[in-house]
Amino acid sequence: MGKLFHNLLEKVFNDLNAFIEEYDAECDEQGGIRIANQDIKIVGQAALLLADLPFPLLGTMDLDVINKIPFIIQKKLNELLLKNRMYLDPDGIKAWMPDNTHYLPLFNLSRLQVSFADPASVVLSKARCNRMKDRVIVENYLQHFPAFKNELEKL
Amino acid sequence: MNLITEKVIQRLVYEGLLFSNEIQGRKRPIKLEEVLMAGRDEPRTLEVLPALLLHRPTAIRDLKKSLKNHPEIDGFIRQMKLGKVTRTKFLGLEAADCLKHAQHFEHCLRETNNTRKSQVFNLRISPEEFAILQKLTRTLNQKGLSETVRYLIRETEQKLSSETT
Numbered sequence: 001m002g003k004l005f006h007n008l009l010e011k012v013f014n015d016l017n018a019f020i021e022e023y024d025a026e027c028d029e030q031g032g033i034r035i036a037n038q039d040i041k042i043v044g045q046a047a048l049l050l051a052d053l054p055f056p057l058l059g060t061m062d063l064d065v066i067n068k069i070p071f072i073i074q075k076k077l078n079e080l081l082l083k084n085r086m087y088l089d090p091d092g093i094k095a096w097m098p099d100n101t102h103y104l105p106l107f108n109l110s111r112l113q114v115s116f117a118d119p120a121s122v123v124l125s126k127a128r129c130n131r132m133k134d135r136v137i138v139e140n141y142l143q144h145f146p147a148f149k150n151e152l153e154k155l
Numbered sequence: 156m157n158l159i160t161e162k163v164i165q166r167l168v169y170e171g172l173l174f175s176n177e178i179q180g181r182k183r184p185i186k187l188e189e190v191l192m193a194g195r196d197e198p199r200t201l202e203v204l205p206a207l208l209l210h211r212p213t214a215i216r217d218l219k220k221s222l223k224n225h226p227e228i229d230g231f232i233r234q235m236k237l238g239k240v241t242r243t244k245f246l247g248l249e250a251a252d253c254l255k256h257a258q259h260f261e262h263c264l265r266e267t268n269n270t271r272k273s274q275v276f277n278l279r280i281s282p283e284e285f286a287i288l289q290k291l292t293r294t295l296n297q298k299g300l301s302e303t304v305r306y307l308i309r310e311t312e313q314k315l316s317s318e319t320t
Contacts, residue, residue: 004316005174049176056156058164058199059174060256085171085263089255132247133198 005049005059009114010107012080013040017109019076024111040077040114041067041103043095043125047116048137050106055140061085064092066117097125124151156196163193163200170211172203172260179313182306185214187221187228194246201246206257208232210264273301 024034044064078088103115123141126134167173169180194201222229234240245253292303
């Protein structure tokens with residue numbers, strides 16, 4: 001099932017990539033400012049779903065992107081996500097992530113590089129927020145990756 | 156994971172309120188008590204509960220009766236209906252998150268109704284195939300033949316999609 005989520009995002013980001021290519025082609029023909037190549041960094045529950053973790057995980061339908069992306073890309077991405085009953089969480093950018101977070105490559109497209117935060121950093125971020133809904137995830141992660149306890153103690 | 160939690164998640168995934176890395180969506184009848192029980196294992200089931208109660212109340216059996224036993228849930232849903240939510244928490248979760256999911260779910264349902272109207276097709280199938288379809292409808296506990304066809308399309312698509320990856 002984690003693969004289904006991966007496939008869904010693959011389609012969404014391929015469509016977004018095609019949109020940027022078309023937009024730029026139009027700018028070249030008619031004049032206008034081209035869209036620069038974009039980096040998209042996924043965090044939150046979506047990053048955990050992409051990480052193929054060895055325990056059951058649930059995610060709501062929002063996608064958290066931590067880096068700033070131009071408004072036109074946000075709008076198009078949200079529109080593409082909506083077709084799949086998902087949405088771009090406007091609060092994604094406010095998320096706290098550890099300084100040493102690694103972003104693992106997900107899709108390397110002609111105009112888009114999409115990556116997702118490593119699961120340990122995401123769980124650490126959830127542990128710091130200390131929300132009731134995330135406690136089960138932190139416990140499950142500790143159970144499967146006992147070395148994570150050292151990271152938690154540093155918080 | 157216990158069977159009740161699994162059943163609740165199956166329904167919430169089916170409704171498009173949750174994603175799961177292990178559980179596929181199934182249209183299974185659920186009760187409010189079961190959602191509350193599932194919430195102990197997976198609090199995200201509670202986070203999307205207001206969305207379900209507001210916009211898909213028929214997904215929950217004997218809802219009116221169950222809500223009488225849970226005035227705090229009933230009160231929150233009433234506030235949401237009126238657009239006057241004063242509480243900051245819903246069953247220990249952030250009320251703002253519940254509202255966000257409910258608004259998004261409503262938006263999706265409206266989009267689906269506007270853009271994805273079902274279409275009528277004439278299908279040519281043999282009497283034997285028709286009999287199988289009727290048998291499947293009974294076995295899968297579906298409402299009618301159309302519902303069975305929709306179920307089979309979804310299941311086959313999900314199966315093929317996981318095989319190709």
